[in-house]
Amino acid sequence: MNRLVLGVDAGNHKGKVVGPFGVDSFKTNICDWFERDVEEKFGADDMEFEIGNRKGFAGSIAEHEDDYGNGTRYGDSKAHEDTKIRVLLAINRYLNRYCPHFEHVSIVTGQPIKRHKAAEKNAISDMLEGTHSIKVNGLKRTITIDKVGVAPEGSGAFWSNPQMGTIRIIDIGSGTINAATIIDNHHINNASDTFNFGMETVKNKNDLKGIARGIIGNTTKLKWKKDDKILICGGTTEGIAPYLSEHYHNAEILVPSMNRGEGVSTLHPVYANAAGFYVLAKGAYG
């Protein structure tokens, strides 16, 4: 029996997966199934899925529906079920891409710091653990998820490049921003929080200076100091880092660093959470 260990960051905008064979990312938009115009073409990342009693599309086609569709996309009330679909699609993509013969998987996935509580973590584990029969783009597959760990987003990214001392992490996501404090490898909850804005929810996502100002204001309330060691990760890290550095003089980009064979490999900071989750998963289930 082959068992795979993965870190899965199932974001609202993109899903990121890090595992022993490499990484994968894909658009996580989901919409209800609808009759397609025969003239339409599937994009490279489009997925037509049947998972449990849900049938729909994921990828670019669902993104298009989000922007121009008739409102069939799923709302907040199904947030948990959407997470299940995203995680299963993420695992399915990884298996197809790197190791189709695996059936058993153990993962660590994430939850915003603010919602990283026992009841919510258990709900996610209960939903994901077990055997799932799925159908994606006409192909059936059975995936058994043996173990699920749920780590705080942003904080979990620490393990993609751990270092001693007091470390602050700013994790810029599409819907939320996580601000984490880690002291000597331990997560410090009362100096960490999730802010309810992200790159896809602000009025003007090109106003990086304004977004940086919002982050600085909120982290100052957590008593973060100007000369603290700050690590920045997420999809827009490079763009926003200079603005955050104007206030936080010791801010750096968090570059995930992984052992690969005889050397060290680095990944884009967008993979920081998934890479950190993978390191946690290997420690817990590897």
Add this chain to the structure above:
Amino acid sequence: MTSNENRKNKPVSFNLKDELDLELLAHAEMVNPLTGKSRNFSKYVKRLIEEDMKGGDHNYKTEGTKSHVSTEKDFYTIEIKEAQGSFL
């Protein structure tokens, strides 16, 4: 003037309406923050081919230096596992 007589050029086409192609192109043309110049595309492609010949993984940039973690076995000490447990 340099001659192209002894060179063979193989153009790579990117579909500017395809999201994945655009992402690949942006990555290939990424500006090096140290030099302010974008990547040398020819060199980059040749390095990828070389890595492929060696059986490398293109998703990772291998730097060939020792990490903060010398080996996985050394890394996952009892203290680290205990610290990691507090994250889950």
